[in-house]
Amino acid sequence: MAQLSYREAVSRGIAQEMARDERVMLIGEDIGGAGGVFKTTAGLFEQFGRTRVVDTPISEQAILGAAMGAAMTGLRPIAEIMFSDFFAVCWDIVVNEIAKMRYMTNGQVKMPLVIKSGNGGSLRMGAQHSQSIENWAMAVPGLKVVTPSTPLDVVGLMAAAVRSDDPVLFFEHKGLYASKGEVPDGEIVDELGKAAIRRPGKDATVLALGLMVGRALGAAEELAREGIDVEVIDVRSLVPLDTQTLLTSISRTGRLFTVEENPRLLGWGAEIASIAADECFWDLDMPIRRITTPHIPLPSADSLEDAVLPSVDRIVQDVRKGVSL
Amino acid sequence: MTLHGHVPPEPDLVQLLTPEGVRVDHPDFPLEITDDEIKSLYRDLALVRRFDGEATALQRQGELGLWASCLGQEAAQVGAGRALRSQDMAFPTYREHGVAWCRDVDPVTLLGMFRGVSLGGWNPNENNFNLYTIVLGAQTLHAVGYAMGVARDGAVGTGEPERDTAVLTFFGDGASSQGDVNEAFIWAAAANLPVVFYCQNNQWAISEPVERQSRVPLFQRASGFGFPGIRIDGNDVLACLAVSRVALDEARSGQGPTLIEAFTYRMGAHTTSDDPTRYRLSEELETWKHRDPIERVRAYLIREAGVAQEFFDGIEAESEELAIRIRQACRALEDPSPLSVFDQVYVEITDELAEQRSDYADYLASFEGAGR
Numbered sequence: 246m247a248q249l250s251y252r253e254a255v256s257r258g259i260a261q262e263m264a265r266d267e268r269v270m271l272i273g274e275d276i277g278g279a280g281g282v283f284k285t286t287a288g289l290f291e292q293f294g295r296t297r298v299v300d301t302p303i304s305e306q307a308i309l310g311a312a313m314g315a316a317m318t319g320l321r322p323i324a325e326i327m328f329s330d331f332f333a334v335c336w337d338i339v340v341n342e343i344a345k346m347r348y349m350t351n352g353q354v355k356m357p358l359v360i361k362s363g364n365g366g367s368l369r370m371g372a373q374h375s376q377s378i379e380n381w382a383m384a385v386p387g388l389k390v391v392t393p394s395t396p397l398d399v400v401g402l403m404a405a406a407v408r409s410d411d412p413v414l415f416f417e418h419k420g421l422y423a424s425k426g427e428v429p430d431g432e433i434v435d436e437l438g439k440a441a442i443r444r445p446g447k448d449a450t451v452l453a454l455g456l457m458v459g460r461a462l463g464a465a466e467e468l469a470r471e472g473i474d475v476e477v478i479d480v481r482s483l484v485p486l487d488t489q490t491l492l493t494s495i496s497r498t499g500r501l502f503t504v505e506e507n508p509r510l511l512g513w514g515a516e517i518a519s520i521a522a523d524e525c526f527w528d529l530d531m532p533i534r535r536i537t538t539p540h541i542p543l544p545s546a547d548s549l550e551d552a553v554l555p556s557v558d559r560i561v562q563d564v565r566k567g568v569s570l
Numbered sequence: 571m572t573l574h575g576h577v578p579p580e581p582d583l584v585q586l587l588t589p590e591g592v593r594v595d596h597p598d599f600p601l602e603i604t605d606d607e608i609k610s611l612y613r614d615l616a617l618v619r620r621f622d623g624e625a626t627a628l629q630r631q632g633e634l635g636l637w638a639s640c641l642g643q644e645a646a647q648v649g650a651g652r653a654l655r656s657q658d659m660a661f662p663t664y665r666e667h668g669v670a671w672c673r674d675v676d677p678v679t680l681l682g683m684f685r686g687v688s689l690g691g692w693n694p695n696e697n698n699f700n701l702y703t704i705v706l707g708a709q710t711l712h713a714v715g716y717a718m719g720v721a722r723d724g725a726v727g728t729g730e731p732e733r734d735t736a737v738l739t740f741f742g743d744g745a746s747s748q749g750d751v752n753e754a755f756i757w758a759a760a761a762n763l764p765v766v767f768y769c770q771n772n773q774w775a776i777s778e779p780v781e782r783q784s785r786v787p788l789f790q791r792a793s794g795f796g797f798p799g800i801r802i803d804g805n806d807v808l809a810c811l812a813v814s815r816v817a818l819d820e821a822r823s824g825q826g827p828t829l830i831e832a833f834t835y836r837m838g839a840h841t842t843s844d845d846p847t848r849y850r851l852s853e854e855l856e857t858w859k860h861r862d863p864i865e866r867v868r869a870y871l872i873r874e875a876g877v878a879q880e881f882f883d884g885i886e887a888e889s890e891e892l893a894i895r896i897r898q899a900c901r902a903l904e905d906p907s908p909l910s911v912f913d914q915v916y917v918e919i920t921d922e923l924a925e926q927r928s929d930y931a932d933y934l935a936s937f938e939g940a941g942r
Contacts, residue, residue, distance in 0.1 A: 279777030
């Protein structure tokens with residue numbers, strides 16, 4: 246058992262899969278000698294060499310186009326898009342090519358490809374380097390979408406993503422890279438499409454993703470002191486979505502709150518709210534509440550970014566108000 | 571005969587002032603310039619370097635979130651910046667502090683962006699200097715679109731010096747691999763637009779050497795797109811000025827685009843978040859220090875122009891004043907008010923967003939002591 250940082254867990258997970266399967270390779274910008282701009286690929290170049298850890302030209306379209314071609318030949322590439330905001334410059338390859346290849350070849354071509362990317366805010370990186378874009382990805386049929394919130398999940402979900410024959414968008418949260426957690430020795434393989442109950446509770450269900458999981462847990466601690474017992478669920482996987490775990494909890498507590506970092510309109514929580522309204526409307530004791538970043542580009546000033554991302558205080562206030570209805 | 575047997579020679583670069591500070595002539599790019607004008611360029615270079623160094627220090631002191639230093643690239647930027655006429659438009663990356671200086675954008679305005687109190691915030695049309703573009707290469711296409719507008723306005727090839735307009739866009743060796751840049755080349759060539767593509771090849775795209783981007787010298791790419799390309803000594807402010815002037819003149823007169831590769835060196839880190847000692851050798855930096863863009867101008871002014879020490883003392887004093895002003899002004903930059911994040915998302919705020927704003931105002935008001 247070792248204490249690993251989230252960023253170390255990324256390279257641990259990739260190394261585990263590269264050592265197991267020589268078809269797994271890593272391509273991206275600055276991932277080699279530099280070890281990644283977020284140091285999530287540190288040591289891989291030294292361990293696996295330049296034929297399997299490939300620094301590319303500065304061209305996101307080329308990275309994903311080539312990764313797709315490599316996947317078609319039977320390789321299992323892990324491609325890095327440095328900041329998830331940069332998906333916007335190569336979205337055609339993701340949406341029109343990678344996501345549709347299996348479908349348009351009637352299942353004759355597999356796309357065992359992982360695209361890993363630094364996602365999310367809290368690091369003062371401004372409007373073009375802080376976005377949470379998991380909801381863009383969720384809107385495209387053919388993609389799987391995961392966001393781990395702990396080092397252990399990083400390793401296990403990376404392994405599951407690499408072993409999937411569908412393309413997986415693997416969103417690492419930039420604000421979690423320095424966070425630490427226990428990771429057991431030996432091989433770790435998780436499962437795509439499973440949520441995790443991080444804190445059981447009976448009064449309300451709070452769903453969170455990535456950086457927001459820790460904030461939801463912090464809020465639950467405060468609320469517990471007031472006698473409000475909150476269940477916090479880490480959604481982890483948006484596609485596939487673990488509706489069974491989510492709906493069971495919502496039906497039991499009768500109250501649903503989502504904590505979303507994405508801008509409000511069409512955030513992932515809106516889809517879950519819609520599913521909950523369909524499936525367990527009669528079990529709900531109050532309207533569903535979404536706690537989100539407003540529908541704005543993220544500011545970079547410390548005080549402004551702190552103010553607009555859902556905070557522990559904000560979650561406490563909204564849940565307290567909701568539960569008292 | 572084999573197709574791959576031919577090895578082209580290393581290309582020359584245009585140089586008008588050697589690293590030792592000796593003026594040399596180039597047959598194609600004569601430069602009429604007085605010693606007073608060279609003194610003025612020296613002042614630009616020295617003040618830009620001081621400003622840039624001050625910004626790096628401010629980041630280290632926690633006053634800025636990030637800084638992308640232009641250390642070593644001052645000549646490439648000042649040479650190009652001083653070749654612009656006021657009606658010309660410049661599209662920078664995020665590192666063109668020297669060009670911003672030449673366009674009279676206050677350094678403190680730039681710091682506001684790196685301090686995070688704004689996301690840019692200056693008016694591109696006020697100084698004909700667009701916002702810093704952080705997404706690599708995107709600005710080259712913006713420049714092409716702007717040049718289309720210039721052409722449609724008939725502001726090309728009229729022969730009127732105040733009217734004819736060129737567009738100068740900056741990018742780096744890394745961004746030369748972006749699709750945007752290559753698409754910009756195609757369009758500018760096909761439509762014969764008045765754009766000068768100015769690539770500062772500073773040898774490193776964060777950790778990746780230029781060999782990772784290209785097998786041929788970058789300026790040679792232009793020929794495949796059908797317009798001229800040229801490599802210049804990017805640490806020679808006179809060469810940068812002379813060749814930029816010619817390229818901008820040709821653009822204004824309707825002869826179409828040019829690619830200039832200013833061969834230079836990023837003497838510092840990619841940004842203050844980067845540590846280049848992890849991936850490049852210190853010998854390389856030492857070699858480039860001998861080609862410093864400012865020292866050669868100083869050497870010329872002392873040895874060939876007989877400029878006295880008082881001039882340099884005066885510049886030093888001016889640098890010091892600038893640094894003090896920047897430090898004080900930077901620390902005085904205040905965070906905007908929390909509710910301002912809802913401004914300017916749309917021309918008129920939507921009902922939905924207005925509701926979010928109102929919720930948020932209530933939340934702020936719920937804090938103890940709010941509204942005092």
